[in-house]
Amino acid sequence: MLEVKNLTGGYANIPVLKDVSFQVGDGELVGLIGLNGAGKSTTIKEIIGLLQPYGGTIKVNDLELSSDLKAYRKQIAYIPESPILYEELTLREHIELLALAYELDKEAMWQKADGLLQLFRLQDKLDWFPSTFSKGMMQKVMIICALLLEASLLIVDEPFLGLDPLAISDLVSLLEKEKALGRSILMSTHVLDSAERLCDRFVVLHSGQVIADGDLGSLRQQFDMPDASLNDIYLTITASGVTG
Template sequence: MTKVLTVNHLSGGYSRQHPVLNDISFDVKPGELVGLVGLNGAGKSTTIKHILGLLDPFDGEIRVEGMTIRENLTGYRQKMAYVPEMPELYEQMTLKEHLELTAMAYDLDKTSFEKRSKRLLRLFHLEKKLNWFPIHFSKGMRQKVMIMCAFLVRPDLYIVDEPFVGLDPLGIQSLLDLMVEMKKEGAAILMSTHILSTAEQYCDRFIILHEGKIVVQGTLDEIRARYGDPNASLQNIYLAVARGETKWFS
């Protein structure tokens, strides 16, 4: 099967003397939601920054739909959408203008823009906030704007970083429903999260990072088999890794 995202032997971070990531490799295929799991400081955000092109790898390479960011900067970035943990909006632009700017950046046609934006506004109950500026938005509303911008463009790859922080239960379910829908349409999704019960329910595979290395990856059943307990929850396995109990995965 074609791989939308391929990370090959990636080492990186902020200093070559003290790399955060050490030789990690994984992929995400079309129609697949992969959970990126690990403690704070395990390397999840650094991995995401490398995929987005915000950091240059020390070694290895990252490809999206077969291309690296150096080969085609615009094409590479247009293949993905990003939902950050902390929403970043332009304070002088309304909600409507954020959506319009996103559509322009991804060359989205007017008909698709109007149809998709109308649905997203209704889904997140922001129809009456189109002319509001971010200063009037709560943290959850700001997060919903970021989610709407990402799902407006329907790229091949979604990078979703701790997306549930600040969202109300209805917003969380709306986001989950959108991810399921995009999966069915063939999108690949990499999601970093600490909400393990939700990840266990929705993710197809998992990558468990610890101290900059991939300790184990695979479906939950595959990871359970290596862990040695067919009934273990993702929470159980995560805690074992966090405590340094990794002999099962060697």
């Protein structure tokens, strides 16, 4: 479970987040949505420890980054918007490095990796280097590596960018399976039609503040838009910048 409480933060002398609070429960997929510059990326960077909060708390399964760095980070798997791979390592070596860094059982890890490689049609690319991959292939590598960790919290930033329709369908199925296993999933996305179908709940950020938090039904009720889509509600509340 992820708990963000009264979070303020940003970059040196540039405050971005203002008293942000929300939760992602076990087996729950929460969509983090907002305009460019709303604070989504800053929120994610605070959660994974790339930025130090000005104030507030972030807990993953009651662990804080400041209390036990190694244990905290082992709770989280992260799929970034832009793939980050080592140019000098093959796909096989990326997976082996992951196993070494996170002290994974190699036999069990490779058994799961084989299934994911087959699913994303990368089983014959194990000895390829990232320079030979398309952006979509690199994104698939990031997805595979994140899912191999079997972390309790999965953070996914714009997961559909660069993926072909078949890979998107595969990823959606995998996210549903991760939910069923009890994983907490925080997904930042601009693809609101997909978010409406996938997410259990939505956290809407605007100018560094949470201006809405709830499932589609509660958002419709809160903003008196009984038949509206998530996209309609999103456009209305971000244009006004106020809660209902």
